[in-house]
Every structure is written in structure tokens, then in C-alpha cells.
Amino acid sequence: MSEPITRAGRAVGIDLGTTYSAIATIGPDGEPVIVPNREGERITPSVVLFQGDYVAVGSSARQAAAESPDDVVQFVKRKMGDRSWSFVTSGGEQIEAEMVSAAILRRLKEDAEIALGEPVTDAVITVPAYFDDARRRATIDAGEIAGLNVLGVINEPTAAAVSYGMHSGLQGTVLVYDLGGGTFDVTVMRIEGTDFRVLSVQGDRNLGGFNWDNELMGYIAREVQQVAGVDPLDDDLLSAELRDKAERAKRTMTTIPETRVMMRVDGKQHGIRVTRATFEDITRGLLAQTRTNVELALADAGVAATDVDHLLLVGGSTRMPMVRDLLTSMTGRQPRPGGNPDEAVALGAAVQAALLAARASADPADAPAAPAVPSTTLQVAIHDVTAHGLGVVTFDEGSGAYQNTVLLPRNSPVPGSGSEDFVTSEAGQTNVLVEITEGDDEDVEFVTVVGRGQIALPYRDDRTPVRVVISFSANAVIFAEVFDGGDGRKLGDLEIERRSNLSRNQLTRATAQLRRREVS
Numbered sequence: 001m002s003e004p005i006t007r008a009g010r011a012v013g014i015d016l017g018t019t020y021s022a023i024a025t026i027g028p029d030g031e032p033v034i035v036p037n038r039e040g041e042r043i044t045p046s047v048v049l050f051q052g053d054y055v056a057v058g059s060s061a062r063q064a065a066a067e068s069p070d071d072v073v074q075f076v077k078r079k080m081g082d083r084s085w086s087f088v089t090s091g092g093e094q095i096e097a098e099m100v101s102a103a104i105l106r107r108l109k110e111d112a113e114i115a116l117g118e119p120v121t122d123a124v125i126t127v128p129a130y131f132d133d134a135r136r137r138a139t140i141d142a143g144e145i146a147g148l149n150v151l152g153v154i155n156e157p158t159a160a161a162v163s164y165g166m167h168s169g170l171q172g173t174v175l176v177y178d179l180g181g182g183t184f185d186v187t188v189m190r191i192e193g194t195d196f197r198v199l200s201v202q203g204d205r206n207l208g209g210f211n212w213d214n215e216l217m218g219y220i221a222r223e224v225q226q227v228a229g230v231d232p233l234d235d236d237l238l239s240a241e242l243r244d245k246a247e248r249a250k251r252t253m254t255t256i257p258e259t260r261v262m263m264r265v266d267g268k269q270h271g272i273r274v275t276r277a278t279f280e281d282i283t284r285g286l287l288a289q290t291r292t293n294v295e296l297a298l299a300d301a302g303v304a305a306t307d308v309d310h311l312l313l314v315g316g317s318t319r320m321p322m323v324r325d326l327l328t329s330m331t332g333r334q335p336r337p338g339g340n341p342d343e344a345v346a347l348g349a350a351v352q353a354a355l356l357a358a359r360a361s362a363d364p365a366d367a368p369a370a371p372a373v374p375s376t377t378l379q380v381a382i383h384d385v386t387a388h389g390l391g392v393v394t395f396d397e398g399s400g401a402y403q404n405t406v407l408l409p410r411n412s413p414v415p416g417s418g419s420e421d422f423v424t425s426e427a428g429q430t431n432v433l434v435e436i437t438e439g440d441d442e443d444v445e446f447v448t449v450v451g452r453g454q455i456a457l458p459y460r461d462d463r464t465p466v467r468v469v470i471s472f473s474a475n476a477v478i479f480a481e482v483f484d485g486g487d488g489r490k491l492g493d494l495e496i497e498r499r500s501n502l503s504r505n506q507l508t509r510a511t512a513q514l515r516r517r518e519v520s
Contacts, residue, residue: 011122011151011357012112013159013349016101016139018077018182018208020316021046022346023108025116025353032163032350034343037111043342044111046181047074048103050089055519057107066240075210076100078182080142081134081501098138098502099510102145106519109146123148124353126345128183129155130203130387133438133450133478137501145511151356152474156180157187158198158384159348160314164339165191166351166380172309175298177327178345179290180315182208186294188301188308197383199301200411202293207286209250209317215282216246216274220261223272228265238265249274254319280322287322294330300411311335316342355380385411390418390470390478393435393444395425404437404447407470417471421485423463431456434468434494436480453494455482466491 013032015022020043027033034042039059049061049072056064065072070090079085079097086094105125112120125148127139136153143150157176164170176187185203189196217233220242225231232238245261252259258275280287298305308331313323318341328334391406408418424432431454439447457464465485472478480494502510 010112010116010118010120011124011353012109012120013346013351013353014105014108014123014125014143015156015159015343015346015349016077016105016125016127016142017043017046017345018075018180018210019046020044020181020342021104021108022343023112024343024346024350025112026350031167032347032354034346035112035115037108038114044104044108046077046104047072048076048100050087050093050095052091053517055103055517057104057519060520062244066237066244069236069240073100075182078206078210080138081132081136083501096502096506096510098142098145098507099514101139101142102510102514103517103519105143105146105148106514109148110519121147121149122151122353122357124151124349124356125153126156126159126349127153128180128203128205129157129178129185129187129201130183130205132388132448134448134501135205141502141507144507145514147511147515151353154349154352154382155185155187155198155201155384155387156345157185157201157312157314158189158196158382159346159352160341160344161187161189161191161312161348162196162351162380162382163344163348164312164336165196166194167339168336170310170336173303173307174310174312175294175308175327175331176312176314177290177294177318177323178203178314179317179323180208181317182206182210184208184290184293186290186297188297188303194380195383196381198385199303200297201385201387202297202300203387204289204293207289209247209315211286212250212279212283212317212320213243213246215286216250216279217242219278219282220246220249220263220272220274224263224265224270227270228263228268230265232263232265238263250279250320253279254321276321283322287326290323291326291330294327305330306332308333312339312344314341314344351380352382355382384414384474386414386416386472387411388438389440390472391437391439391447392420392422392468392470393437393449394422397425402444403442404439404444406440407468408472410440412472414472415474417469419467419469421465421467423465423485424457425463427462428459429457429464430459432464432466434480434482436470436478436494438478450478451480451494453492455492455494457491458484 044058045062047061049056073087157178178185184207188199253276261272389406389410390408394405436451437447467483467485482491
């Protein structure tokens with residue numbers, strides 16, 4: 001075994017999931033390991049209870065959902081980067097998505113410190129591959145509020161592939177199908193030795209096991225209404241109970257063909273029979289959506305389904321037999337055995353955390369906290385791609401309309417950059433408005449403006465040539481620069497506004513607020 005490179009302190013990888021979260025680090029033998037929470041659980045429910053200055057996270061908060069539904073928030077990952085959303089407690093307090101996620105991260109951090117017996121200050125946090133800039137930034141902000149130095153973010157399918165690949169010698173073309181509780185990603189990548197190169201990503205940030213649960217809840221509710229005359233979804237307490245039982249029924253049917261859900265309504269117990277065949281029938285449309293994304297990802301990567309060497313399943317919802325049947329029918333291959341789909345993402349993030357911590361400084365004393373890292377781990381190279389195109393708003397003189405012009409197409413390697421030359425619409429302009437977009441559609445209505453700014457121009461009698469350069473860092477940060485297209489002189493940088501995220505003042509206040517709360 002190779003000699004480890006030793007760093008002082010500790011860095012961790014965190015899978016911040018929609019329904020469950022996990023934390024991992026590099027163990028004494030140089031291998032990534034899951035760090036259990038204070039209850040001894042290897043994964044922690046992503047559920048938070050807010051009651052005044054008291055915050056409960058995990059199983060205790062989940063158990064309180066039926067008794068205090070107005071104070072319990074779940075599935076917050078779907079709301080990250082959405083400034084129009086906040087959770088309102090029964091006491092009227094408004095809590096942003098970043099604060100909710102920060103509570104989960106702080107609980108994971110403190111649990112790890114208890115288990116490891118040392119401070120945890122640095123982390124890599126995973127995000128769905130299809131998360132856009134606002135959602136990635138919101139995740140980093142949540143880590144900061146929780147008291148973590150976020151070394152970086154890594155796409156969940158990529159992290160899982162690193163975890164599987166390092167332990168199994170996985171080589172060739174790999175399809176990673178990641179169906180979590182609230183998001184879905186599919187990634188096509190090529191693994192050669194310790195080189196992990198993503199070819200394409202596709203996904204849907206609003207598709208996950210949560211949707212399968214909703215369909216099953218609707219079916220059970222209709223059956224209950226037929227026999228009891230009451231719709232459980234009209235009652236908050238019954239609805240919370242039904243969600244919990246629907247998820248349990250879904251899990252049960254991964255191993256047996258049918259189950260029975262018991263619901264007490266108006267003092268009477270009602271047993272609703274649910275079969276796997278019925279469940280698969282009512283969720284057929286959801287599965288078809290994932291198939292479409294798989295086909296798009298394969299097409300973008302230039303890979304035929306039959307050329308896939310390995311199938312990796314990530315996320316607890318991939319335990320549903322219908323998922324395995326779909327992928328086997330498409331590729332002719334069985335999903336790769338071994339590994340825990342609930343833990344692989346956190347384990348891969350721990351490897352990335354160790355890499356970033358060890359490479360942060362030539363001086364071990366100045367490096368971020370990290371465990372001992374084998375030199376073989378330091379040889380791992382991870383090459384990811386952009387999930388969304390980056391461009392600028394331009395004026396098309398032919399149509400007389402504004403349009404989105406992509407400079408850095410989606411599935412471009414990161415870090416990377418793209419540029420294009422333009423001219424001002426009028427002669428003698430002394431400034432120009434440059435708007436940076438995220439999205440692939442030509443129609444500006446279907447993309448997001450992530451940054452804009454007025455750039456001063458040198459006076460010319462004719463129209464001024466302008467070059468715009470957009471860069472995307474390995475940490476998913478967007479940079480934009482504007483140059484004089486004539487002499488190449490730099491005219492200015494554009495600030496990425498991230499209007500969907502917290503301001504610096506809001507971030508500071510949120511950090512102080514969470515610090516004052518007791519999180520258990």
C-alpha cells in the first residue's frame with residue numbers, strides 16, 4: 001500500500017439529499033467511509049422541525065411531522081435558489097431554503113465531530129448534475145451558514161461513479177442513473193484508470209421518488225374515500241400520515257409484489273391493498289420521463305445504448321424493480337451489483353474533499369482540514385461538464401427580435417470558456433448593456449439572466465466590435481469579461497448578480513441566526 005500524505009484536521013463529503021442526507025470522510029486506511037449520526041444511522045432524514053430557537057433534524061423531526069405539520073419542512077432541496085419561496089412556521093417566522101438546508105448541514109457536521117472526535121470545518125457538498133447556477137450557489141451559501149468552509153461542489157452522479165470506480169476497478173463507458181427523492185440525473189461518462197471523464201448530463205430537478213410517492217398517495221386516498229367517504233388529502237394530519245405510509249409501501253414493494261396500507265379515518269381502520277403492478281401502472285408516465293432523459297444523454301454523448309459497458313444505480317428510488325427493468329431493456333445489461341445507492345454519493349464526495357484539501361496548499365500547515373490521503377487517491381482526475389449553456393442576449397437585425405446566443409454550450413468540459421465577437425447596433429455608441437444567460441433555448445423567455453452590466457466603450461465613428469468571453473470554473477462559478485474587438489483591450493468584468501440567492505448581508509444575518517439556535 002502506498003504511503004499516505006498526511007494533513008492536519010478533517011475534510012468531509014456531504015450528500016445533501018432531498019429525502020436523506022449522508023456524510024463521509026477518508027478513514028484511517030485511506031478509504032472513504034460513512035460517518036453515522038448520533039442515533040447510529042448511516043443516513044439522516046432531510047427533515048427539519050422549527051420551534052422558536054429549537055431546531056430538530058432527522059428522525060425526530062420526521063416523527064413530529066404528523067403532530068406538528070406546520071412546523072416541519074421536508075423536500076427543501078427542490079426550493080434551493082428560489083427566492084420566491086420560504087417556509088412559514090406556525091408562529092409566522094419565514095425561513096429561507098438556505099437556512100433549512102444549513103440546519104441539516106450543521107446537524108451532519110456536529111454528528112461527524114462527535115463520531116470523529118475532532119472539528120469538521122471543510123466540506124465538498126454534492127448537487128444534482130442538472131442544478132443551475134442559482135441552486136449551486138444556494139447550496140454553497142447553506143454550507144457557509146452552517147459554519148462550513150465549502151471546498152467545492154460536485155455533481156452527484158460523478159461522485160457516485162468515483163466511489164464505485166475506485167473500489168471496483170470500473171473501466172469503460174458508464175451510464176449513471178441517479179433517481180433520488182426529489183431530483184433525477186443521468187450521466188454518461190468514460191472511466192480510464194483513475195481518469196473520470198463526463199461526456200454528457202441530462203436530468204430534471206423536479207422529478208424524483210417524491211413524485212412516485214405522490215402518485216401512490218393519490219391512489220390510496222381515492223381508495224380510502226370510496227370506503228370511508230373522506231379524502232385523507234384534505235386533512236393535514238391524515239395527509240402527513242399517508243405520505244409516510246405511502247413511502248413505506250413503495251419500499252416494501254421493492255421486494256414483495258403487494259402490500260396493505262392501513263388508514264384510520266373517523267375512528268375506523270381501513271386496509272387498502274396495493275400491488276406492485278398497480279403502482280407501476282400509475283407511475284408509468286414518470287418512468288417514461290426518465291427514459292427520455294437517458295436517450296437524450298446517450299445521444300449527446302454519441303453513445304449507443306448497447307455500447308454502455310456498465311450501469312450504475314444511484315439514489316434510493318432506483319431500488320424500484322421498474323427502474324432495473326427499464327435500463328436492462330434499453331442496454332441489454334444488468335445494473336452493476338455492489339455498493340449502496342444511498343451512500344455512494346457521499347463516499348465519492350469524501351474522495352473529492354480529500355483531493356481538494358490535499359491540493360489546496362504546498363504547505364500542509366496551511367491546507368484545509370483533511371485526513372491522511374493515499375497517494376493513489378491524489379492521482380484521481382475528475383472531468384465534469386456544464387449542465388446548461390451559457391450565453392448572452394443579442395439583437396437579431398434580421399428578425400428585429402432579441403435572442404439568446406450560446407457561447408459555452410451545455411456538456412462543455414469544466415473548467416472551460418467560450419467567446420464570440422459582436423458589434424454594437426449603432427455607430428458611435430459609448431456603452432453597451434451585456435446580459436449573461438444560462439440556458440440553451442434561443443428564445444430569451446426560456447433562459448435565465450444571471451448577470452448584466454453596462455460596459456463603457458471607446459468612441460468610434462462606426463459600430464464598435466466587442467468580444468464577450470464567458471468562463472465556467474471547476475467550482476461551477478461563472479465569470480464574464482468584455483474586450484474591445486479591435487485591439488483586444490479589456491473593457492470590463494460583469495458581476496454575476498445571482499438575484500435568486502441571498503445577498504451578503506442576508507447571508508451574514510442567517511449565519512448569526514442559526515448560530516443562536518439549538519440544533520439537535
